[in-house]
Amino acid sequence: EAGVTQFPSHSVIEKGQTVTLRCDPISGHDNLYWYRRVMGKEIKFLLHFVKESKQDESGMPNNRFLAERTGGTYSTLKVQPAELEDSGVYFCASSQGAPAVETQYFGPGTRLLVL
Amino acid sequence: GNSVTQMEGPVTLSEEAFLTINCTYTATGYPSLFWYVQYPGEGLQLLLKATKADDKGSNKGFEATYRKETTSFHLEKGSVQVSDSAVYFCALRGRSASKIIFGSGTRLSIRP
Numbered sequence: 212e213a214g215v216t217q218f219p220s221h222s223v224i225e226k227g228q229t230v231t232l233r234c235d236p237i238s239g240h241d242n243l244y245w246y247r248r249v250m251g252k253e254i255k256f257l258l259h260f261v262k263e264s265k266q267d268e269s270g271m272p273n274n275r276f277l278a279e280r281t282g283g284t285y286s287t288l289k290v291q292p293a294e295l296e297d298s299g300v301y302f303c304a305s306s307q308g309a310p311a312v313e314t315q316y317f318g319p320g321t322r323l324l325v326l
Numbered sequence: 327g328n329s330v331t332q333m334e335g336p337v338t339l340s341e342e343a344f345l346t347i348n349c350t351y352t353a354t355g356y357p358s359l360f361w362y363v364q365y366p367g368e369g370l371q372l373l374l375k376a377t378k379a380d381d382k383g384s385n386k387g388f389e390a391t392y393r394k395e396t397t398s399f400h401l402e403k404g405s406v407q408v409s410d411s412a413v414y415f416c417a418l419r420g421r422s423a424s425k426i427i428f429g430s431g432t433r434l435s436i437r438p
Contacts, residue, residue: 214369215369242424244424244425246426246428248431251430251431252430253330253415253428253429253430253431254370254415254417254428254431255428256425256426256427259424259425266424267424267425270425302369302370304370310424311419311420311421311422311423311424314372314375315372315426316372317362317369317370317371318369319367319368319369320369320370
């Protein structure tokens, strides 16, 4: 069974540009999460989808970040316009069943560098 | 709010040494506790977990015990290997929550 995949693995962009990150969850997983690790600090929650609906987006830092999950399969996270402080590693995770109980499986992350 | 504090790294040990990575937490109620590991070039993997007080999680020779009285979940291994070199994250999830709250990570390097 394929794990969570993320694309691209690395992205280098200039301040003010737009970047879109993609996450493909494990097939059949209704729950999809985005997290990020900025500047080698702790990994922080961004948001949680259940199928195509945003269940919790309390961690989204500001309105420059837009997450979508059309059709309840893969998800995209767009940053527009990117700022220097957005640099970090963006992780996606998925799970099946009760979100408060089931194990979240993480992808390898997308390393974003904003210059 | 809920938070996790873990030992700052990097930690460098010789092969076969004993490992402890300290982790303490602040949370209301009875959270679930986790250790995740990120090997070089890979994603986060769940290493072990414990869901209630006094539970011991174990995997790959690693152990951690959920200590409610000291709000701790320290990671231990009796004899580390070079292949254990990775970044280790302590984490918690509230009893009825979906999001995981992570510590800042501890980089572990094992010398042959």
